[in-house]
Structures are given as C-alpha cells and as structure tokens.
Amino acid sequence: MCIVAFAWKAHPRWKMVAIGNRDELHARPAESLHRWETYDHLLAGRDAIAGGTWLGVSEEGRFAVVTNLYGFGAPQPERASRGDLLRDFLAGHGRYADLASTQYADFNPFNLITVEGDQAIIHSSRPRQESIVLEPGVHGLSNGPVDSPWPKSPHLNAQLDAWLAADRDHPEQLLDSLSDPRTFEPETVSSPPGPTELEPQHSAIFIRNPAYGTRCSTVVAIDQAGGGMILERRFAPSGEAIGESKLSFSWPNST
Template sequence: MCVVALAHRVHADWPLILIGNRDEFHARAAAPLHAWEDGSGIVAGRDLQAGGTWLGVHGPSGRTVVVTNVRGAMPDPAKDSRGALVSDLLRGEGRFADPSAEDLPRFNAFNLFAVDGGAARLLTNRPVPLIVPLEPGVHALANEPVDAPCPRAERLRAALETVVAAGADPASLLDMLMAEDDPALFLRGDIYGTRASTLALISADGRARMTEHRYEAGGRPAGTTALEFHIGS
C-alpha cells in the first residue's frame, strides 16, 4: 500500500474511513479481500508469499490497520515480516500485538496506521522508531519517511478532508484513486504498479463496509470484492 488516508472520528456517519492504493510487483501472489478462514477474525486481502496483509479489519473488535513501505531503504530478508506485524495488531494477539518503539527496527522500513476503538496511532521506523497517538482528524501516509513532504499523500488527504467536510459518501474516492489523469496515485506499470484500491468504513453503530478493486499489469481491472459485516458479530 503506497498511499493511504485515514479519517478518524470526524465524519458524521463513518467515524472510521480508511482508503488507499496498494502498489506491488504484479508477480507477487495475493488473495483478494475475504474473511480469513483461520479463526483470526481478520477481513483483508492476503499476501500469499509472506502470509500477512497490508490492510485489514478485525471483525470481532473493529481494529483496523494499514501499512506502507518506505522508499529508498534496501529490504533485508532477515527482518520480520511487516505483514505479520499488521496481522498481530489486527488480532490483538501474537509477538507484535502491542509493539514498543524498541520492536520497530526488527522490520524493514514502514509507516503504519493502527486504529483500536476510539484510539488511533501512527507507527513508523523511518527516520527513527516512533509510536504517536493521533488526534481526531484526517491523516495520510505514503511510502516516504513521515518527516518528508509527500504531494500524493497530501492530495489524498485533502480529497478525504473534502468528503468529510461535506458529510459525503466516501465511496466516490475510489474513482479518484484510479484516475488516469493522476499517475501519482495510480501506477499503471506492467511489472510493478497499483494492485488494489481499498476502502474500509466503520459506522458508529458497528456496521462495516469494505470494497476492494483489483488490477493486473497495466492497470487493467481484475475484479472487485465488496463485503458488509457487523463488528462483534
């Protein structure tokens, strides 16, 4: 996931709105958005190479997590999986269910939003390991260090902020994420590009909606999954 925006406790209908594009090599196998069948309660796509995920919601609790990588940092295959960090945070169980700043260098470079109930946090290990609580508002991340300007993250943040201010339907943002006139948000590469656009919504009364548009090489549509469920059910 290379650009993502979070509206935390500021939309009248949806106190949680999470939207973003995942950019990845097209050859890296992934399962579409689904309720995992391992008893974890996770609803997410799944990286079939490492077994984790990049964005998901935990159905029983409503915990919501998304991760991006950080450009310019050489991956170290000996480090722990960032997707496993997301999975542990979603489940609230496992080695990294409640990581400290000292744990964060164990992973390749990343930025991450984690929402649990009324609390939201930013976790990152670039430029330094950091865990920061987020105030209600609209926040955005991309694959840049959090202290660096990022025009595409700001573009998506501003678009989500407009939706929030108008009390509008956030689903309109999915069209923006694949706009042909905005290559900064949607990458149409044949080898590496945008693989999925995902929108996750949770209402004040616990209704959850998730929509995932998938793409293959060149940005060609490869399917859509839309799920609705109730947190805690």
C-alpha cells in the same frame, strides 16, 4: 499499501474512513480480500508468499494499514515481514500482537496506522521508533517520512476531506479518487525519494505499469454505531480492473 488517506473522527456520521492503493510487483501472488479461516473476525487480503497482509480490519475493533518507507537503504530480505505485524495485531494473537513490545528495527522501514478501540495511532520505524496518537482529522501516508509526505499524499487527503465535507452516503465513490494517474516530477517528490527507477511514474496515486504498479484499491468506512464495510478493487498489469470484493462487518460500539 503505498498511499493511504485516513479520516479519524472527522465527520458526525463516520468514525473512520480509510482509502488507499497497494503498489506491488504484479508477479507477487496474493489472495484477494476475504474473511480468514484461521481468524474469522479478520477481513483482509493476504500475501501468498509471506502470509501477512497490507491492510485489514478485525471485528474485535481493530484496523491496520502499512506503507513501505523509502530512503533508508535497500530492503533486507532476512528481516521479518512487515505483513506479520498487521496479521498478529489484527488477529490479537502471535509474536507481534502487542505492538508496544515490538522492536520495529527488526523490520524493513515502514509507516503504520492502527486503530484499536477508541484510539488511532501512527507508527514509524525510521529514523527512530515512534508511535503518535492521532487527533481527529484527515491524515495521510505514502512512502516518505510522516513529517515529509510525498506530494501525492496531501492531494489524496484533500479528496477524502472534500468527500466528507459533501456529506455523501456512499463510500464506494471514493474509488474514483484512487484512480488518479497524474504524476509528479522527481524534483517535486519530498526527500528522501524512492529508487530512481520508480520515479516519476511511480509517484502517482494510481500507478499503471506492467511490472510494478497498483494491484488494488481499498475503501474502509465505519460509522459511529460500528457498522462497517470494506471494498477492494483489483487490477491487472495493464491497469484494467479485474475483480472486486465487498464485505460488511461490525465493530463493538464504544460510544
């Protein structure tokens, strides 16, 4: 994902609401949101090349979403896939299932939000490895550092906050907030920026570009009783919607 707004214990009804867009090369193959055969408690899309995912939930009570982090050099293809972190954490098995013992320097730069049980944590791999427990409220990630978000990130946070304040019942409505094509001029993007050829058109919440753009929008909502839904809307290189998947799931009730 390249932008995420994340509400944690910010509403009497909703334990967690996450909304975000995945920006990627349209030519990179991916499987749409589905329940994985290898781990039937895991619901996520899958990168068809590396085998990991960018966002997912587990019915064992876990959630994870990752964004690339710009400003620390070009990606190094020999490094481990960031999607493997999410796959193993969500599955509860594999080399990276225990994030506390994982060396984030083994991966290209990233930001990561995880939920397990009754705790939400934001992780960052640069400029140093750190993990911070999140307080109740609305938080955001984009391609900038956690303490220096790109301007599109606070805007999306505000959209999610407004939806919660309106006490609405249908998380699907949040897809509208993810379709905003407005851009920011390069000088308004928080330092460090991404590759110059991706700015300013790639500083929008929704990126319409035939080569590299928004591939899918996702909404995840989990109520206080553990009832959850995950909705994914997919887009063609033209920016037109081409498919949608919605799955229901349940989390263990920790209240």
